[in-house]
Amino acid sequence: MIWGVYLITATILAKTTSITAQVLQPLPPIMFSEMNGTMILDYGMELPIWGYGLMADGYITLPGPLLEYETGDNVNLVFSNPSPESHTIHLHGLDVNQANDGVPTTSFLVVTGQNGAYNFTASNPGTFLYHCHVTTTLHLTMGMYGMILVRHPDGTLFEGGPTYHSDAPLLFSDLEIATNLAPVQSYPFHDIRPDYFMVNGLSGSQLDSGPSILSCPFGSQLALRLGSMAYTRTRLIFPPSLNATCWMSDGRPVPTPFSADTLDIFPGERFTVLITPPSTSFDGTIEVQYWDMLNSQHVGSNFIRFRDASLATPPALTPPSIIISPNPAHNSITIPASIPWTVFDLSGRQLLSGHSSSIDISSLATGNYVLRTSGGSTPFVKY
Amino acid sequence: MKRPVFIKLTSIMVLAHCIACTTAIAQNTIWINTGEWMQSADTMPALRFNSTAVFDTVNTFFNAPENAGWELTVINTDSVAHNFTINTSQTFTENIPAGEEVTFEVPALLFGTYRYYSSDERGEVLGLSGLIKVGIDSDLQFHWNLADWMPSRMDSAQAGTPIDWDSGYIPKYFSINSHTYPNTANDPLGTVTMNLGDTCLISIVNGGFMEHVLHFHGFHVEILSATVQTSRVGWTKDTLPIHKGEGLTLLLVAAQAGVYPVHNHNLVAVTNAGFYPGGMLTMITVQP
Numbered sequence: 133m134i135w136g137v138y139l140i141t142a143t144i145l146a147k148t149t150s151i152t153a154q155v156l157q158p159l160p161p162i163m164f165s166e167m168n169g170t171m172i173l174d175y176g177m178e179l180p181i182w183g184y185g186l187m188a189d190g191y192i193t194l195p196g197p198l199l200e201y202e203t204g205d206n207v208n209l210v211f212s213n214p215s216p217e218s219h220t221i222h223l224h225g226l227d228v229n230q231a232n233d234g235v236p237t238t239s240f241l242v243v244t245g246q247n248g249a250y251n252f253t254a255s256n257p258g259t260f261l262y263h264c265h266v267t268t269t270l271h272l273t274m275g276m277y278g279m280i281l282v283r284h285p286d287g288t289l290f291e292g293g294p295t296y297h298s299d300a301p302l303l304f305s306d307l308e309i310a311t312n313l314a315p316v317q318s319y320p321f322h323d324i325r326p327d328y329f330m331v332n333g334l335s336g337s338q339l340d341s342g343p344s345i346l347s348c349p350f351g352s353q354l355a356l357r358l359g360s361m362a363y364t365r366t367r368l369i370f371p372p373s374l375n376a377t378c379w380m381s382d383g384r385p386v387p388t389p390f391s392a393d394t395l396d397i398f399p400g401e402r403f404t405v406l407i408t409p410p411s412t413s414f415d416g417t418i419e420v421q422y423w424d425m426l427n428s429q430h431v432g433s434n435f436i437r438f439r440d441a442s443l444a445t446p447p448a449l450t451p452p453s454i455i456i457s458p459n460p461a462h463n464s465i466t467i468p469a470s471i472p473w474t475v476f477d478l479s480g481r482q483l484l485s486g487h488s489s490s491i492d493i494s495s496l497a498t499g500n501y502v503l504r505t506s507g508g509s510t511p512f513v514k515y
Numbered sequence: 516m517k518r519p520v521f522i523k524l525t526s527i528m529v530l531a532h533c534i535a536c537t538t539a540i541a542q543n544t545i546w547i548n549t550g551e552w553m554q555s556a557d558t559m560p561a562l563r564f565n566s567t568a569v570f571d572t573v574n575t576f577f578n579a580p581e582n583a584g585w586e587l588t589v590i591n592t593d594s595v596a597h598n599f600t601i602n603t604s605q606t607f608t609e610n611i612p613a614g615e616e617v618t619f620e621v622p623a624l625l626f627g628t629y630r631y632y633s634s635d636e637r638g639e640v641l642g643l644s645g646l647i648k649v650g651i652d653s654d655l656q657f658h659w660n661l662a663d664w665m666p667s668r669m670d671s672a673q674a675g676t677p678i679d680w681d682s683g684y685i686p687k688y689f690s691i692n693s694h695t696y697p698n699t700a701n702d703p704l705g706t707v708t709m710n711l712g713d714t715c716l717i718s719i720v721n722g723g724f725m726e727h728v729l730h731f732h733g734f735h736v737e738i739l740s741a742t743v744q745t746s747r748v749g750w751t752k753d754t755l756p757i758h759k760g761e762g763l764t765l766l767l768v769a770a771q772a773g774v775y776p777v778h779n780h781n782l783v784a785v786t787n788a789g790f791y792p793g794g795m796l797t798m799i800t801v802q803p
Contacts, residue, residue, distance in 0.1 A: 425726045
């Protein structure tokens with residue numbers, strides 16, 4: 133696999149004259165796509181994903197890598213697709229021309245085994261997104277998206293805008309576990325019901341470990357770069373003491389910056405919000421709610437921790453001790469020890485209970501469930 | 516007594532000349548008509564506000580003057596009473612009994628785009644919802660009347676049986692001016708076609724039962740009016756939420772040539788009966 137990546141990289145270098153001509157300069161990142169990745173859900177379950185990655189890394193992630201530019205950059209974004217299906221990169225919000233828009237019917241496809249390049253000027257600073265525009269209802273849902281951050285070069289948000297300490301990109305998204313487990317069975321696409329909700333691809337307790345904890349020194353401002361690739365409407369609830377102020381939306385300054393203690397972000401929207409810790413001892417959370425847009429129902433929440441930078445970063449959480457195998461499973465699952473357990477559905481109804489290490493789940497309907505023990509809760513999938 | 520106090524456009528006129536509103540036919544009578552709306556394998560019962568007594572799947576729209584009331588006659592050909600409602604700072608409602616004709620004064624409105632509709636259950640579910648453009652006198656103007664449709668609820672409304680509002684809402688179709696993609700691309704009222712450097716105004720109402728969000732490829736647009744998100748007037752965006760019942764007026768400058776999609780970014784809504792692409796997806800074409 134590693135050799136394969138190097139060979140593909142070498143091929144691109146050989147074919148892309150604009151890169152080989154600048155051999156002494158830092159190479160711009162080369163993107164690739166794959167359809168055989170996995171992500172680890174909260175509490176340990178592995179889930180198949182499709183996604184983007186950097187050639188230099190050799191693996192895909194959900195979301196894809198953050199692409200960072202400066203205002204005015206002329207970008208040549210090289211994209212290689214060794215995956216089994218065609219893909220594109222739609223540069224959401226950058227107002228690129230038709231040829232580089234990443235829409236199969238009006239732009240170009242990057243078919244299996246081929247490379248493509250997107251050329252554009254990052255004319256405006258701000259927060260943008262990218263995603264595959266091939267059968268978007270499936271490819272994006274499977275994880276083919278990421279964030280683009282265009283910084284203004286003088287350290288302000290935009291020309292004449294406020295200065296700030298640092299950026300915190302926060303990409304909100306969701307997925308339907310059953311779709312990722314069986315994408316070829318995901319039709320009908322009008323009935324996708326997300327049941328897992330993420331911030332930068334993480335959820336629940338995963339957000340309460342080192343790298344996911346936001347921090348900023350007292351007296352300075354953190355720029356939250358907020359974007360949504362979800363099916364749900366995302367609602368952020370900031371503690372009022374953070375003085376959250378919205379300065380930009382969709383890569384443009386808002387005419388009048390406004391206090392944003394509650395901020396709704398619809399699918400595809402972006403905002404830039406400045407927050408500041410109210411004291412050197414501040415350690416609080418920002419709630420992220422996910423609202424079903426069809427029925428206006430609150431369907432999930434996450435919590436982002438924000439602390440003053442002087443506080444030590446807490447250690448990463450210990451992985452859960454209860455591991456279910458196999459997961460997904462059809463007839464039975466096994467846990468490491470014979471301990472009391474209970475199986476619930478996602479509505480909280482108790483369906484099974486027992487204390488053996490082997491659990492018969494043949495009576496359960498296909499779907500998502502939670503196994504609860506004294507050690508915590510672990511989701512599993514019955515197929 | 517009826518008198519033509521406002522300007523109203525018809526589809527025929529727009530086809531002939533998109534959109535010479537200043538020379539449009541003056542008309543102040545509309546009909547509530549019954550008919551059917553066909554999509555994929557579904558034939559759904561439908562109600563529409565039309566400019567003639569003949570059923571048309573597309574609700575009619577009005578170009579009304581700013582800050583001036585106008586007289587309107589509504590003829591209800593349905594066997595059930597409906598109403599003519601506008602949500603402004605104060606809701607305006609006029610009842611239209613079954614089989615009857617009612618003439619009334621529509622209140623003066625400020626510049627912008629407004630939804631008019633029938634707020635009764637049968638009327639809303641079967642599609643009695645259109646838009647009023649107020650004070651919009653651009654030579655280039657288009658509009659998108661957004662709606663979402665759940666056939667089982669429509670069948671209940673048609674049969675007069677109770678609608679199951681408690682079960683989850685899972686609409687099967689998503690339309691712009693009663694068209695779903697790819698037919699949206701042939702809609703003279705909604706398919707934006709302009710020349711490089713032109714400026715147009717786009718009026719949008721959300722006549723559906725859920726929130727929608729439209730994303731523009733290739734362009735940012737300026738929000739000129741909004742009936743719900745009033746604090747966003749003056750913002751420049753590429754992705755725009757439209758709340759239930761809301762009206763928006765957008766300014767689009769054709770800054771680059773090409774063909775660019777505009778679509779709902781809640782991906783369930785770019786489907787027809789579950790198939791992609793479909794639904795709320797249309798195109799902007801800018802000639803060089």
